[in-house]
Amino acid sequence: MTDIGTSRPAAQAFELVLDKGESRVVEFEVRARSPLQKLQHFLHANPTAVPAIVLLLGVAAFGFTVGPRFLSMFNLSLIIQQVTIIGVIGAAQTLIVITAGIDLSVGAIMVLCSVIMGKLAVTMGLPAPIALLVGVGAGAGCGVLNGTLVTRLKLPPFIVTLGTWSIFFALNLWYSASETLRSQEVAKIAPLLQALGTPVNVLGARFTYGSFFMLGLVALIWFVLNRTAFGRHLYAVGDDPDAARLAGIRTDRILFSVYVIAGVICALGAWALIGRIGSISPQAGQTANLDSITAVVVGGASLFGGRGSIIGTLIGALIVGVFRNGLALSDVDVLWQEFAVGWLIIIAVALDQWIRKVSA
């Protein structure tokens, strides 16, 4: 047993036959696939294809049933306005979901920040830019709390943000004394807070600065996710945190910063929210939490982490907007809108599961 092979390449006796063997290293078998399997593979390789197709089908269906009232430039641009808030908050949610986390407190952070901005600028008379900055700082602070609890105490993000959701919402009610600042007051004292609501008319379409702000944010996040190391690390951490750590990524630092960034984005969402509704109410944006998760999930991101795209979330938000708007124009009761959105979520997740089972 001590005879040690000294010649390369076939050093073990059983390897001598290798020379006679096949010399091909690996070849990809081209199997005949059924059309369904082909579709599955296509969707696996192009994760945003599903939401994009659903969006087009939705627009076509409502265009066909509702007609020009739905397809008018004005109405289509209105949908974009309607999804501004979900788009911004969904962008924050996307970053968290990619790391296999979830943030249930996004809506509460947004409302809390809007109340802080309003109270400082309108009630206390501070210059509006300072009020905005303090609001953004408060959003970052909320993110620091979430991030600290997730990375230091190692609590599951779901539990952490379920708790901070209540905490931030309670702080919001306390700080605002449950009072709403009326739109006229805000417009008179601190018009900067409503700046993102400024309308822009293009060819019969009506956008707001907020719509462009949302699109700009989406573009920026796309760049960060796809063209910077930080973005790649987000996916790696969500995919397999242990592997990411062994590869030399400081996973806790990535996780912590993603919650802080989400907090800042929510604060910017607060600014967009004031622009959208004019007034500042501690009861506003109640649905933003779940709507943001809906947009992310319908947009093709996986709640198990490592998968998802910001473009998908934007499309997901638009899908929800199109369904709500189209059903409303069809004079369908609000409850059926909720019914439809519910099925959208379930179908989206079922589809994600099916695509994941793709045979390599």
Next chain:
Amino acid sequence: MNAGPNVPGTVPLLQARGLNKRYGRVTALDHADFDLYQGEILAVIGDNGAGKSSLIRALSGALVPDAGEIKLAGKPVAFRSPLDAQAAGIETVYQTLALSPSLSIADNMFLGRELRRPGALGTFCRMLDRKAMQRIAREKLTELGLMTVQSINQRVETLSGGQRQGVAVARAAAFGSRVVIMDEPTAALGVKESRRVLDLILDVRARGVSVVLISHNMPHVFEIADRIHIHRLGRRLTVIDPKAYTMSDAVAFMTGARAPIDVAA
């Protein structure tokens, strides 16, 4: 066979003394010692649960020992994370491979040490130099000759187990400037691919880089190792010269069937 320049009396490149690590009541490392010389292939063998993985995780920064000292080229080092060990030129192929399935081959090769664009785009926008990373990744994989892949931008989850192992091995070989640690690098590979990895290990040594090979494959260990470190019950039992002992001897030592006479090779 080249026995490596591990002349007795020279300073080991990587040395550990008295490493301890406990998980509750379980002792993973019990005053473990370790010596790796410049340009040698050191095999580490041991029974399951002997603490081989804990030992290499301590050397690669993935585990912080409770006590003990690690020296690199004679200087004490304290690795708090794999990043520290990587910065010191120590690369590791983990048994789990430590790849991110949803990222591409190129992304995985450069995970944690991405290249940025030159100029303002890289400095201020922190933009990645994807072209350069893809080119280098392709070169490294081709050099290795481990496999053909359809595209360097293929997601790792679409690769076979052997191909994934190839990516992990290529990554370590490409970046390890002083020490490459491989934990069961041929476990998922076929006969032919295993041979390529063994050749690669010899190539790495030829560059003057030291290799630590953890393996259960005795024929491979006896074929390419310059020295064999036998780990048992959380510590180094002995180090043997593969030319002076048989595989049966080694197995007897590592299972405790026979006690080694105290001869460190």
